[in-house]
Amino acid sequence: MVQATVGNTVGALQIAITVSTMLFGIVTMQCLQYMKRYPDDAAILKTLAEALRLMELGQSICVSYMMYVVTVNGSQSTRFVGLGVAVILGGLITAVVQSFFSWRLYRALPQPFSYIGIFCIVIANLRCVAAFVFSPRVITQDVEEWRTHSFALVTVLLSSGAVIDVIIAVTLVSFLLKKRQEAFSRCGPSRWHLTRIQRHHCTGLLQKSLSGSQPLQSVCNLQSWLS
Template identity: 35%
Template sequence: MSTGLLTHVDLSGSMGALQIGSIIAVYIFGIVTLQAHIYYTTFPGDSWKYKTLVAAVWLLELTHTVGISYEVYRATIVLYGRPDLLTSFPVLGSMTGVGGAITLLVQTYFSLRLYKVLPKPWCHIGLACITVSTMRFFASIYLSVRAAQATSLATYRHDQAWLISALLTSGAVVDIVIAATMLQYLMKKREKGLQRMATVVDRLIAYTIRSGLLTSISAAVMLICFQAMPNNLVWLAMYSFLAKLYSNSLLSALNARQTLRDEITNSMPSVDRFTRSKGGLRRDGSVDPARFYNASQVISIEMKTTTETIQDDVKAGPSYQLDADQKI
């Protein structure tokens, strides 16, 4: 009776990491779905552009999640007991283009806010971010095709290492530029505004940091793993849920508008009494600017929502405008 030689294959750094990444991806997709549901139920009167954007992001995330889940199923079930065949992941590689599309939509949304709120020539920072993000998207399509055709992940990684590093670096840089520029703008508005508006501006600053910090840090960590650990799939596992962080940043920014409205109402309760007594509310609950916008000093804090003009003093005094349909 021959004993033979048993070869132990350690898959903890490859399939183990990829499986953990897929679990995190599915979990975050559940959060994305919940955020999308909250958006449609909370803001039924939003523009069709925002509704279409949310629907497009959710459908792309669904496709991305299905692709990742299938790749894990293929590796753990279809190819069970055949670690020698785990040399390529064509379906997961093809999802690179889907992730690039999600990143493009989200970064374009935040970049357009910069373009609309910043004065010239600083508004062109937003256009520059859109340009870089668009180039990044086309590069992700190229990588997606090459990954689907690759017969070996090691060869693909070696041949496309510079482009993968460029994509991760550019994505993190765009996130940092958007967040830093918006923070600078909000800090200037806070210094010029009255004390009672400081809470609202602080909340906007927190949302800005939250939307850009997590995605940029994740992209940077993924780049470090890609460069420092070439013999495992930890970087690929992180990629499987990186795009979902972008989706959550977009949806959380859209859903945060209701919290901001509550902050304004709590900090300026006299506004609610004034608007109800004068009948100046629209059907969607916002204040009609044509009725109350008559002061010369304005602090414009835009948040991509319906226009709300808040008058500090009915007879004389500054008014505060939240106009996010056109600006932040």
């Protein structure tokens, strides 16, 4: 069995860091679009978005620096300061984002389901603490030592982050679908009329009349999106 070292795993590191840098570019674009499209949002939300972007920038700088060092030095690399700092920043970013969405779950869901949000906040912050504990090992240990002495901790870090993301996503989607059905049930006959208008619009029977009626066309587009 081949022993995992920095020298024979540098390819995987380069691929992972390249993909990570591309994702950072997407995050930067999304932040800029958010600032441009929603200038009237609360200052705390815009500050939070900018802080996350700066932490993502710091993480990208750290991992790119380590990719350069490992590529040049290869197996001679014995300290991985950049990766250690990147682990800390990654833990902070994940904790902030997951706590934000978990708090929205707590505010939106009725009791006792709202405690799902509190549970996710606690787990996200414990995961952040675990990232701080793991970061010194990343700096001082080699790849084989990570796998031998920190396998359980790395597994917990990765699996807990994925589990929290799935819980938040499933809960939010279920809640929004339920609210959508409740809204449609309150509409009653109005929804039936909107559906008929949409069908006529799609078949072209109302194309001429809708061409000069922007509000009615907007209603039809909204109904099409909701359906």
